[in-house]
Amino acid sequence: MSHALPPTIDPVAANHWHAAAPAESPWLHEEVARRMQQRLDWIVKPPQQWCHWEPVRGGMEAHELLRERYPQAECTLYEPVARRRTEAQEKLTSRWWQLARWKGAGVQVAEPAEASQDMLWANMLLHTAADPQTLIERWHKALKVDGYVMFSGLGPDTVQQLHQLYAELGWGPAGQAFTDMHDWGDMLVHSGFAEPVMDMERITLTFATPERLLQELRELGRNLHPARFAGLRGRGWKADLLRQIAQRWADKQPDGQLALTFEIVYGHAYKPQPKVRLEANSSVSLQDMKAMLKQPRNTGLR
Template sequence: MSDVPLPSAAASADLPDVAPHAPALARQIRRLAALPEAPWLHGEVGRRLADKLVPIRIEPAHWVDWSAFLGAGAEAVAARYPEARRWIMEPHAALFERSLAAWQAGQSSPWWRRWRQASSPVSQADAPRPDGWPADGVQMVWANMTLHASADVPALLAHWHSLLDVGGFLMCSGLGPDTATELRGVYRALGWPLPTVDFIDMHDLGDELVQAGFQDPVMDMERLTLTWPDATAMLAELRTWGGNVAVGRHAGLRTPRWRERLLQALEAHCRRPDGRLGLTVELVYGHALKPLPRPKLAAETRVSLDDMKRMVRHGHDRT
């Protein structure tokens, strides 16, 4: 398959749920975009999310890899759908640059050219659809470890819904509310503002999916306990996951004395019987379908031309 032209990055702006409404979140995303590679945790969650594709019978011809650099799920999805066309979409300019650079580097690699997914274009999430985009949308949106990185989850779900063809499905994941309970306990004990936002609950996510127009949401969660030899190693890895964007967080920079106090508190409160420091991570997974549009009946009912075409076309598909 020949390469597909890339849309211009200069013509795109950051998604509204990232920059204007959450400048702290935008700063953290820019920092994460500078990492040498995606966080280990994101790759592990991506493999677990990909395992949930096994029983799904839908075979996507096209799929969106949302926040591809940090999501780190391309290989796992390609193993399940080797013939599917991958479209890379990034919600932030800095992440766009990372994925674009990786995509362009891959075009010069002989082994990458043999991988059909290499011909996928890279775009920012709010850019016009690039050449070759399927007229009715893609059959899967893959969004690994992204739910907790949005200041407006309903808007994000609505955007994912708009990318899908009727009968397509969403696979998403993120951090749940029990994540870092030990760390939050340390901050409470020290009288400090909490170090995390309120992560979305599995049941709330299911409700939000329905509100966004999805059908038959399937929710799942699991808890992991990660361990480190000491507090310094713990904080170093936590920094690769993101940073504190909670309202009421400490303003400005912290001092070396503050950091030393935090390290001592972590050593005292998070030490496990095996001698290592432990931290709980709750993972939330979501899967849902995009159904046929169902206009609300009234004395006068208006249906968009695009929705009418979809209803007629998919009605014929079932006959």
């Protein structure tokens, strides 16, 4: 396995979850997307073309906030899984008889062309990728020079209460280890991005019952650790898990609510002007050559 891959993620399980995940946006994904779109206040120049990468899981309500923010920008929705692609087509594009189709810029469901986007938006996706380095490289390829990526994902301190419970019971890992934000920054630079800005926050949710807590976790994902339970577990094991959560949960509130913490990592980086190394024989892609020819000779400050 490449050193760029997450250290404790099973690629087969990760790809299976990516294909099988429900065609809906979990509440936490919507909340993170709402917070991330507020960071767009820092961006001076609005995009003319932008791509929403896997919007059905990333946040369909948040997609409307982005469309309101950039009503005249053309939008490409990228959904590689057929049933989520159908959901995006039905829920996030306008029909010919709807006023929104004629008031704003167009929306298409497609894979973005190379060097076609000013902004690429990917919410709560990267932490489940079997090969995140390759995914980041695909984002870089889709962006124009000076285009930027906005993404979010889960960080290492996510659901530590559940990890602690599993460890106390000797049940092995409760989930894969999530990548530190500084490592995401290194991956961005390795993929050709510049000026990466990484930050994080913690969101704590509380649940009245163990059943509701488990429901939330199942909506968000699965245990993708290679050393997870090898087989299916029955009703008896689930009943025991619910009982252990009720009795031994490490973070109970005074009113009995069960607290569960999520570390949210946000990332932002630009695609810089391509540089060609001076060698006896140098090569450059047609897209990069066009981008370089458009740049002024004296670049100065951005």
